[in-house]
Amino acid sequence: MTMLRPLQQWTCDYCRQVIEAANEGVLEWIEDGDHQACGFRVVHYLPASPIKSTREAGCYHYADQRHKERLDSFLGPDGLARLLLFLDAGSGHGPLPIADAPELAKCCRRLLLPYYEEARLYWGAATKDGFFRRGDRAWAYLEDTLKSIINEYGPKTRIS
Template sequence: MEKLEMQAKILGSKIKLKSLQQWICDSCGGVIEKPEDGWFEWYTEGDEFIASGYRIVHHDQRCMYNEHSLFHQGKSVSDGHLDDFVGPDGLVYLTRMLELDNLKDKSELIEMIRRLHVPYYEEARQYWAQAEEDGFFDGSNEVWPYLPSTCLRLIGEYGKRD
């Protein structure tokens, strides 16, 4: 981890988010300043309670799912404080959710786990499409793109300095 911290220090002002402490709201696009200000939500549908629609949002009605609207679509909201899904306990909870057989798309929950638990991933994902287009990931294996050191390289390559 020391090497990673050194790499982050070198990038300095290119890093905009506090890793594993701040996230981009999936509703308004603003920064969720700390876990206590965030909300983790998804919905279930059908008799099998199939889960999908995972989002990280501000704990604010303007950003959260409209439960009334989803109810009329035959969906039920499941949610909780973002700080319940971070750290070791949050990782245990999320991996248990992954083991259940009620996911519409397992990769959707895996993406949330990365955003909440892989250092620098939340910020790096903002540059993902451009990096793919530029061939940044060409020749890599299936793990390399998601490593914290790769995420930092991505921020260094595509992030803007203040």
């Protein structure tokens, strides 16, 4: 059994509880001194935050209200279109460079690759075990590989 429905549920980067649906989650980020996007976080949308009664900002990390968009904006092909703007803002706008490409890549994997969000919880155990020596770098992120990581290193009930 997977704990999270792939591409429909996530683990909140603030409270660590499950974000039950894309419209209950937000991608937030900030700009560094050079106006480069950084600090990407997947968190509960304030009205859906389990901690909103005890913390005014709910699960948000940043006070900056500008850079918070619901997760459903970043799913599927339209989501990829939006995420790619962090690499190339398109003609007439100039580049909107990001400060940290691996950070953006991780964010894209969480939002676009089925089973990554759960498999990443077991990445450390799989690495320590030599799991990733079985294939090339892309293989690590393929859907069947990610399912295998969950099956081998996650709670001991199998996913179909």
